[in-house]
Structures are given as C-alpha cells and as structure tokens.
Amino acid sequence: GAGAETALLLGLPIATLALIVKNIYNGMFIPLLCHKADAYAEVGDTRGIERMHLISGIGLSLTLGIIVTVSYLAGVNMVKGFLDAIPEFIKHGLSVATGIIPALGFAMLARLLINKKVAPYFFLGFVLMAYLKIPVTGIAILGAIVAVVMVNMPKFAASQPAPAQGASHDDEDDF
Template sequence: MEITQVILITLIAFFAYMHCFVGSTMHNRPIVVAPLVGLALGDLHTGIVIGATLELVFMGAFPVGASNPPDFVSGSIIATAFVILTGQDVSAAVVLAVPIATLVLLIDNFLMTVVLTWGAHLADRYAEEGDLEGVERMQLLFAIGNKLILALIVGIGFSLGVPAIEKILSLVPGYVIHGMDVAAGIIPAIGFAMLAKMMLNKKIVAFLLLGFVMVAYLKITVTGVALFGLAIALIYVNFSGTKEVVVDDNEF
C-alpha cells in the first residue's frame, strides 16, 4: 500500500468531516465520498456504484439533537477501499460499512463528551476574562481538531491494510454477517420511511403515489420519474402564482 494512497484517503476523510464548517453542504454523504475514494484508488466506476449503494443504506442516518447516526464517512471510505483493493462484490461494502461506522461513532461520542467538553471549559475561562479571541481559538482548535482526529483514525484504519480487515471479518460468525445483510436490506426502507414522515402531507402525497405508479406499471426508470417530477414542480411554481394577501388595518 502506497503512502500516497494513505495520505489521499486521510485527506478525503478530513474533507468529508469538515462539511459542517462550510454550511453543511452534505459532501460527507457516501454518494460523494465513495467516488472520491474510487478516484484516489484508480477505480472511479466502482466508487460510484458503492457510493449509490451505501447512500441507500445510510439515507436515514442524520443527527437529531444530541443523537448521532453511525459515522458513515469512515464506513463508506474504508468499505469502498476494501472492495476496490480486493475485487470483492459490492455487497461486501455494505457488510463492512455498518460495523465500521458504528465503531467510529463510539469514538466520536467519546471525543465529544470528553475532549470537546474540556475545550468548552477552557473557552469558559477565556470568556470570564473577557478574552473573545481566546474563546474563538478554543472553538477552532477543538472543533477542527476533532475532525482531524477522526480523519487520522480513518487513515490508520486504511493503512492497516486489507489483510487486517479480512482477518477481522474472518472472526465474525457467518450468522452475524447474514444478519447484517438482512439489516442492510431493511435500513433503506427505514430511511425512506423517516424521510416520508418529515416530508409527506396531504398536498404532496399524490405525487409520491404517482411516482410509484409510473415505476410499477408504466416501467419508467427512476431518472425518468425524477425528470417528470422536476417538470411538474416547475409548472406548479410558475403557474400557481402567489395569492395577494390583503391586510385590513381597520380595527373597527
């Protein structure tokens, strides 16, 4: 394994973890990260395929308050690298990504509850002294440092090499791997259900049903349905207009 590949993988991880520093652009998602790994390892096509697959697996993974989802950045990067370097089937990425993401989540939770809390106390001391620049330094140091540590963990995990990963997987019982396969098939449905719960209402549920009908009975591809939905959205926005709101300021 070349040192250049390790550095590139670490930089990709750091780039993904830093998405929240530029307005949560969501470039930490598997559909973005996996192709970058594929590009770094010389197999962009496999990276794109794995990215789309893992995006379905982690579609419902998003932070809600203090609850964090599995760390899909690490899972996506290491799983994609494993499949590309070993020539395994794409399904192997799913089996590997979920436990890795869960493990790194535990590390991230430790960093947030111990290390970042310590940084917050240091910032409080600067605040008591009226040192605004000190508070800003602590914020940048610990926030960026947290992401850097996670990126280094991903880089170290990649540098351990495929044999180490294969050895770890060989210790996992077959029924556990089968259970992960089954769970991986259920997770996308849960993700879609969570998204639907947030988005659906009586005004737009008809459009969702229309999309299913188009795929199931008219045999239209997902891309075709998406383009059809885009056309409907443009028509709706352009021709529905905005109703003029009349404000009556006559109190009597």
C-alpha cells in the same frame, strides 16, 4: 496492473472491514461528539460546535484512510483472517441491520415529507416507476419540471393584467 480479479479479491474484504469500523465509529464515537456539541450549544460556544463537527468528519475520514492503507499493505490474507475472527452472530446482525436501515430511513423520510399536498406525487412516481417502467432519473426530471411549473404559475398569473370589466356583448347574457 494486476487486473479486476485482484481488485475484487482485495476490495471486498477491505470494504467489509471499513464498513464494520464505520458502523462502530458512527454508533459509538459520533454520539459522544454530539453530546459535547450540545454542551457547547447550551453555553453558546459556536467554535466548540464547529470543532465537534470537524472532528467527526476528519476522524472518520482519517480512520477509513488508515484502514484502507494498512489493509492494502498487509494483503488480503490478513484482512480475511481478521474478518474470519469476527463472530458469526455479529456478521449476521450487521447483515440484518444493513437490510433494515434503508427501509427505516425511507420510513422516517416519508413521515417527514408526506402530507396531503405531496402524497399524490409520491404515488404518481411509484406508478410511473412500477407500472410504466420509467427510470428513477426520468421521474426525478419530470418531478423537477412539475415543481418549477407549480412554483412559477402563481407568479405568472399575478403578473398578468386583469381583464377589463366593461359591458359584455355576449348574447347569452340576456337569458
């Protein structure tokens, strides 16, 4: 009931703190669990792999839940004080990483997905968005329609009976 200003005042520092903790968790704790899961995989222990997967997800959710709960109970001044204690070079590094990560992710995805068959569709999507100003949702819907048509065309063509190969009554066959 305090209003949007209060929510924004509390939300931004808490979200920043949660993002920092999430990055630390994903960078330091998840690799340890992955190595442990690899060790379980080498001996064929699927239960161990499942445990590592569950621990990673539950651990992150629990950690973020505790941070948000304690932050809201403590108030914005404590959270801001904690964030102000973080050195500026770390904040700047996180800011740079935040800008690089989406580009890196797109490059990795493009490297996996782009080949001679699908490259024209990527460029078509870019042209539709950049020059014709079609929203991404519209391009995605159009892409889904094209994909369904292309997948079903061979099935449709195969189900059609072949035309009879009888005598042709075309006058141009004489030439």
